[in-house]
Amino acid sequence: MDTQGMFDRQTSKKECAQIFALATLMSSxxxxxxxxxxxxxxxxxxxxxxxxxxxxxxxxxxxxxxxxxxxxxxxxxxxxxxxxxxxxxxxxxxxxxxxxxxxxxxxxxxxxxxxxxxxxxxxxxxxxxxxxxxxxxxxxxxxxxxxxxxxxxxxxxxxxxxxxxKPLNLSGNETTGKELKEIIAHSCEMLLGDEMPNPVSLSNNFANFQLSRLSEKVAENYENNMQTWREFCTSVEELQLQHSLHMKHATRNYDKAKKIGSKTVIKAKKRELQTEINKKFDDMSKLFELKLALRNQERQRKMDNANAQMREENIRATLTKQDIQIHNLVQEQRRAQEKAEEQRKEIEIQFKNSEKARENEAEILLRKHKSHIKSLESMEAKQKENHILMIEKENKRYAELQKKREEEAVAAQRNYIDLKEDLQREAEKHENERMRLENCRKTSEISFQEKNLQNETQIQELKNQIRDLERKQKKKKANNPCIIS
CATH class of the missing domain: 3.40.50.300 (P-loop containing nucleotide triphosphate hydrolases)
Known part of the structure; x- marks a missing residue:
């Protein structure tokens, strides 16, 4: 790159100094x-x-x-x-x-x-x-x-x-095009003013600019390294250890870099760098603690969900077991009813057989009675009398037998009704037990849903806090941008 002519009658000493200073700043x-x-x-x-x-x-x-x-x-x-x-x-x-x-x-x-x-x-x-x-x-x-x-x-x-x-290298540090633009823009106010540029003021200004950019690079490198290692940390103590290591590394990088300026200014910039890094770590530590708390709550929520799922599975297993028990009871009741029905039918058959036998016996007795009547007509009065007594006796025995059979039939009917009522009471008892377990299961589900909703609300609040902190950190970075080489 060429400059206009200098050191002639048409160019003042101030203009020569300005041109020469700008050309030197931009040249390797x-x-x-x-x-x-x-x-x-x-x-x-x-x-x-x-x-x-x-x-x-x-x-x-x-x-x-x-x-x-x-x-x-x-x-x-x-x-x-x-x-x-x-x-x-x-x-x-x-x-x-x-x-x-x-x-x-x-x-x-x-x-x-x-x-x-x-x-x-x-x-x-x-x-x-x-x-x-x-x-x-x-x-x-x-x-x-x-x-x-x-x-x-x-x-x-x-x-x-x-x-x-070679690429432009100011005070031992290779300079990018973006940095060169910032250096020239930073120096133009002093170079292009109405007065003759002061080399000492310009040099001090340039030294402060160079040290500030060096501090920004070191701080940015620290932040990038910490953000990388932060993902592997599981506690605040581990993050603090990484901070100590990277703080030493950042200080060592600052000390090794070639610098211009007084030792007092260099030390002051170093203290400012350490303060800035500690501030970045404080913000990062707060954000890390929030994320760690969120991670622990998320883990606890998963454990609660797993426990709730396990409890639900246990309730389902219990309900399934009770349903099986109720089903077995219903089957047993049905078999008992079938057995009672078979017994009733057997009793009816026995009663019919007994009735038929009684009728047959009565018919036999009637035939005998008729036979005896016929016999009595030909027999003497005494025999007729004895025969009547015997018939009365037989009739009495027949009446007693018929009464006994009727009582047995009534007792069998009453036993059947009692057995049926017992089975109905047992079925109602199992149905009440099943309804109680169902209510317990619904109550557990409602409690689990309320707890899950409370956990989600807490998680949302923590996420909002994290977004606020990240927004503040981005706003802070926007106010103090870092220069990447």
Whole structure:
């Protein structure tokens, strides 16, 4: 990327400082285009960053920037050579601290080497005279007229830049495009103001920005690690142990990272980072406790459901067993009724047989009586009298026998009615027992449903609390977004 021309009559010192500062902030390899040699006035133009070097020395910080290359056009010291080698020879002999140089020049050289990790030179020969003697700048140029040496070393310069350029690295930390945009936007207020940019203020501002972004990255890495490990924790103590381990890891990452700024500011940012991490852990611990309580309640609800299901199965088994018992009782009652009916039928058959036998016996007795009457008519009065007595006796015995049989029939009928009433009472008793068990089962189901509804209400309340906490945490993250590299 090229910038507009600087260090001329049309550009003020403030504008030169602004352009040079922005170009340096955005460059991993800065090429300073000079004519022939580095003059003392060129060093004066770099006063902005040499002042920053003084600040870096006082704060004990690392180099802020990566590479500075002095491109020496129309290089006239042919004995030193051209290209990188010629530039290195020139920088070794000319751009070094020497007693011959002015004291301020020596300080500027030292400070400039402190600001940049590498300071190099590249000697580029003058193009051929055909280019310099053109009648008009609009006149076309033939490549072959530029000059072989100029072309060769120009290609060497482009090849060197292509091979050595690396991603932007500010104070030892690789910078993404998003971070670069934020750095430039953060620095523009100071760079593009009405006054001359103050290198110390800009450096302090940049140091605070770099430390804040480093703290955000470390805190975000801590939070991501804790969210991963939180899923494997089963108690608050385990979460506290993971917090201690990841807090040490975050502090170690903060300490290992390359930083700029004073030790006081670095320590203060470290304390702020630890405070922020502890605050994140407090929020995470509260959320974890709620989720753990919800998990325990869910487990308890499942156990209650399992117990209720087991009780319901037991009730069903009991009801099934009682239904079987009632069914067996009904079957027994039915068999008893059938048996009683068979006994009744047997009694009726016996009664009919007895009645038939009585009728037969009565018929026999009647025949005998008629026979006796006929006999008595021919017999004497005494015999007739005896025969009448015997008939009376037989009639009496027959009446007694008939009465006895009638009493037996009535007793059998009464026994049948009593047996039937006993069976009906037994059936009513079993039906009442079955209704009682059914009422018990319905009462258990209603109690279980009420308890289940109460558990679901508690679970819903806990879920609402978790959503409120997550909403607050998201709102907090929205107010203080983390930058992901």
């Amino acid at each position: 390899y800065l090429v300073f285009n000079l004519k022939e040699q580095i003059q003392s006035c060129d060093i004066d133009h770099l006063e902005f960053w040499t002042s920053t070097a003084k600040w870096a020395e006082e704060e004990g910080s690392n180099a802020l920037f990566q590479n500075l290359l002095f491109l020496l056009r129309d290089f006239s010291l042919v004995d030193l050579g051209y290209g990188l080698q010629g530039g290195e020879n020139y920088m070794r002999e000319m751009f070094t601290v020497s007693a011959e140089n002015d004291t301020e020049v020596n300080k500027s050289i030292i400070n400039l080497k402190r600001v940049f990790e590498q300071v190099k030179g590249f000697a580029l020969p003058r193009p051929s005279d055909a280019i310099a003697t053109r009648r008009s700048s609009a006149e076309s140029i033939v490549i072959g007229d530029i000059g072989a040496d100029f072309l060769k070393h120009s290609l060497d310069l482009f090849k060197h830049l292509a091979d050595t350029v």
